[in-house]
Amino acid sequence: MTATPPAFTPPSEPVPAHGVDLLRDMLRIRRFEETCAELYSATKIRGFLHLYIGEEAVATGTLRALGPDDAVVATYREHGHALLRGVRAEALMAEMFGRSGGCCGGRGGSMHVFDAATRFYGGNAIVAGGLPIAVGLALADRMLGRDRVTACFFGEGAMAEGEFHESLNLAALWKLPLLFLCENNHYAMGSALELTESETNLTLKAASYEVPAWSVDGMDVVAVEREAQRAVLSIRGGGGPVFLECLTYRFRAHSMYDPDLYRDRAEVAEWKEQHDPIDLLAARLRAQSMLDDATLERIDAEIAAELEAAVAFAEASELEPVEDLTRDVYAGGTA
C-alpha cells in the first residue's frame, strides 16, 4: 500500500501580497518541530512527540481564514496550530519540558496544548474525540447569537471512528458554524488509507451528511488559504458546517517511537523533493520577485532567536511543586 504523490504541476496561481508571511509561518512551525526533535533526542522532551513537518501548509493556510474570536480544536499533532494561533513559543516549549511555565503548567505536554486566551481547545489525543467538543462549542455560539466559527482539525484516521459520523450528523442537522478540517496525510499511524477506509474518497463520506465537502492540495498554502476562506465565508453566511480535506504528507515518522517501516523510502523522498510546502512557496515567491536571500536570512534569524529564547525560557522554568499535584482536578478545590 502506498501514497503515491500527485504528479507535480507548478501552481499558476499568483502568490498573494502576504506570501512572505505565509512562508514565515510555515518556517516557524518547521523550525519549532526540528528543535523539538533535537530536544527529544537530548531527553529534554519525553512521552509521545508527533511532529508536523511536511504538513505546515495546512495549519498555516486554514488558520489565516479565522478571526481572533474563533475557536480551534486540534489533535495531538498540534504544536504548529497553537504557535500560529498565538500561543507563545516560550509557553509551548516549557509545556514540552513539563515545566510550570508551560501553557498548561506541564500537565498536558506535547499532545495536550490548551490556551483559553486564544480559544485553543487542545491538544486532543483520542482520535475523533475532539469532534463532539467542537460541535458543542459551535452550538453554544449559535445559541448565544455570537458570530464565531469553530475550526476542528482531525486526521483522516478519525473518519473511521463513530464520533466522526455522529458529529458530522449533529453539526449538519443543527446547521452549526463549524469547519471540519481533515488533515489527510494518508496514514493513520502506520495504516494506509486503502487499508482503513472502504471509500477512500473522503469528501463523499462527508457529503453523505449533506455537508458541503471538497478537497484541496494541502501542500499548496496559497490554495489552502483560498479554500479555507471560501469555507469560512460560507459558514459565516449561515450555510452550516463545511468539510475541507487537505491532502498532505508527513515527512517524519508518526511519533518519535515509530521506526517508519510501513512506507517506501522512495515514496517519502518523492513527497519531500517534489511537494515540500515551504520549498514550493519559496520558489513561487522568488519567481514573482517577492523573496530574496536577504529577506530569507532575516526571517531565519528571527525564528532562530525566537526559538533560542523559548528553549532558554523552558530550561529556566521551575518544575511544578509536587504539593500541587492534585490542583485543578476540580474547580474550587480538590475532592
Place this chain on the structure above:
Amino acid sequence: MSAEAAAGTLTYRDAVREAMCEAMRANERVFLMGEDVGRYGGGFGVSKGMLAEFGPERIRDTPLSESAFTGAGIGAALNGMRPIVEIMTVNFSLLALDQIMNNAATLRHMSGGQFEIPLVIRMCTGGGRQLAAQHSHSLEGWYAHIPGIKVLTPATIADARGMLAPALADPNPVLIFEHGSLYNMQGELPASPPAVDIERAAVMRAGDDVTLIAYGGMLGRTLEAAELLASHDVGAEVLDLRVLRPLDDAGFLRSVRRTHRAVVVDEGWRSGSLAAEVSARITEQAFYDLDAPVERVCGVEVPTPYAAHLEQAATPQAATIVAAALRTVGRDG
C-alpha cells in the same frame, strides 16, 4: 403537570422536572439535550411538557449519538452554556464513556486549570423492572472511580428536587443518577422546597446498634430493613450517602464510631464496588471502633437476568440486609 394537580404531593419524576423547569426559567443559558427529551417527553417521561414551555432550541432532541451529544454538552459548557445532558440509561452511557472520562474529567487538569466544565449529565440507573442485562445495571460506582467528576444519587423526592440547582451551579461536571424504580415514588414537598447540599451524607433514621449505609435505589429497602430490625430489638441507623464522589467520609464515620457496626448496601456488583470503597475507608479510619467486621450486601455478580425471581435474587433485598445486620450484632441472620 401532575405536580400542580395535587398541591404539595408529587412524584420523583415531577420533582426532577420541576427542578429543571425552575433552572431554565432562572437562567436562559440552561438547556436540556438528549434522546427523545422533546417531542416524546423523555424516555422515562421526566421532561414531559417542557418542549411546550421552552421550545426546541432549549429542549433539544438529539439523534442516537451518545458520544456526540455528551461531548457537545462538554463543548457548550466550555463555551458559556449550562447544559443538562440526559442519557436514557446508564448502560447507554457507556457509548459516551470516551467523552465523560477522557474529556469531561480531564480537560481542566490537562489544561492546567484554564477551563471550567459546568455540565450536568442525568441518567437512569438500576434494575428492578425486568429490563434485563442491557438496561438494568448500577454503574454509578464505576463513575465514582473517576477524579474530575462529581457523582450524585438522589434517593428522595427532596434530593430529586433539590440537587439539580447546586449541580448546575457547580463549575465541575456533575453526574446525577436517577434510579428507575424511584420515578413513580410519591412524596410531599413544601411550595418552596428547601435548598439541599451536594456534599454530605444524611442520616435518614436514627439508631444505636448498627449503621446501614445505602444510596439511590437501595435506600428504600434499607429503611424497610431497619424497620424489620426494630422488631428484632436492633436499633439501626440508616445513612444515605447521597454523593458518591467525593464521598463524605466524616458523615459515615461519625455514625459508625457511635454504633460500632456497619453494613454497606450497594446494588452494584460486589467486586471493586462502591461498597468495597466505603468498607475500606471504615476499616482504615475506624478499625478500632468496630465491634464486628464490616458487612456488605451487594448485587450478585451476574448480568441482570430478565425473569423477575432471578432479578430479585440478584439484587439486595430487605431480608438480606436484615440478615447482614444481625450478623454484626452476633445473631444468626
